[in-house]
Amino acid sequence: MSVQVILPADRAAWLDARKQDVTASVAGALLGIHPYQTPYGLWAEKSGRVASDDTDNPVLRRGRLLEPVVIEMLREDRPDWTVEYRRDNAYYRHVEHRIGATPDAFATRPDIYGRGIVQVKTVADDKFRREWIDADTGEVVLPLWIAVQAIVEATLTESTWACVAVMVIGRGIDLQIVDVPLNTRVMNRLRREVREFWRMVEECREPSIDWNRDGASIVDVYRDSMPDRKDxxxxxxxxxxxxxxxxxxxxxxxxxxxxxxxRPRILHALGAAEAGFTKNWNITARTSVRTGPNGQPVKSRSLRISPKENPDARF
Missing domain, CATH: 1.20.5 (Single alpha-helices involved in coiled-coils or other helix-helix interfaces)
Known part of the structure; x- marks a missing residue:
């Protein structure tokens, strides 16, 4: 297997290396199982029609800052494992297939032969219960797109096993360790989908559009107009x-x-009161203050109205 290992000098170099491949974290989009990316959105990005969103956000920041904590929890909970955590952002890419991945950590364990990859995730407890727990059995069930990510990472690094170490964050923190079966059929299908995806990019052919999810990408792709009138x-x-x-x-x-x-008539009737009621409606218009463009305070009143459950009540 022709796999290249890139050791990027910094985050910018790491992001640049990833541009030429379908990476493990979004591979599930080409299988129709990714909650945050679609084939069209990925095509728009990889074809250069839209810029990739590489900015940090609160969720990504949480994962980045808590990753070392998850590794330490893993070492505590699995003292018989040897965990290799380099933090070097080593990027593995299959040159021919144009598939890439950056495993979070590697490990060896006494119950399974060989080296495995450890994928680190952090998730809020309510989301964990909603998306990771089977409602009928109460067992932890890995989201499919995350399983695909782990399979890609294990395949590219020639690992013999894979697991996901997920920190569940609520009033406290809990660590769940989920083994991922290395299903070769998943990887074989992904290779076919990725091959077709890059062919579409090269031939300037759009993939199927999900009209319920791809609206923002379409608007971004066609943000520039030309002096033309189209039939x-x-x-x-x-x-x-x-x-x-x-x-x-x-x-x-x-x-x-x-x-x-x-609106002005309702506010006039309320006057300075932040709440009021009519025979059929409850009304609130509380004052909020935000910072204006020049640093000055800007006041506004948000008018909210809801029907009264009991028209005879005084609230």
Missing amino acids: LTQVIGLDGTVCAFWDARQDYSHASKIMEAT
Whole structure:
């Protein structure tokens, strides 16, 4: 297997190395099982039509900062394991298949032959119960996209086993260790999907669009217009789509005008009171303060209305 190992000098070099491949963390998108990425979104990114979002966010920051803590918990909970944690962002890529991965850690253990990969995850306890626990059996069931990520990491590093060490964060912290079966059929199918994906990128062919999830990517891909007038009469169903958009915009415009006209009357009736009621409605309009563009305080009142369950009640 032609696998190249890249030791990036910094985060920028690591991100640059990943651009040429489908990486393990998003591979599940090509199998239709990724909650945060789609084939079209990945195609838009890898074809250069949109920029990849490499900015840190609270969830990524949590994972990055707590990763060493998870490793220490793993060492405490599995004292008979030898855990190798380099923190060097070593990037493994199959040159021909253009699949890549950065394992978090490696380990050896007495009950399984050979070296394995350890994938580290952190998750809030409510999300863990919702997405990681089987409602019928109460057992931990690994999300499929995470299992695919572990399988890719193990395959590229020629590891004999894989596991996910997930820190569950609630009032305290708990560590769950989940073994991942190395299903060769999953990897074989992924290779086929990745091969077709790169062919579509090279031929400028779009993958199937998920209209419920790909809206933001489509808007980003077609953010720049050209001085052209296009005949769209042959696009099946587009007239109906345009009509639906037109109707919704007219309804929104009409609703906005009504809200603009009625809001001042309601606030005038409330005066300085932050809450009030009519026979059928409860009303609140509390003042909030935000910082303006020049650092000045900007006050506003958010008007909220809800129907009264009992019209005869005084609240």
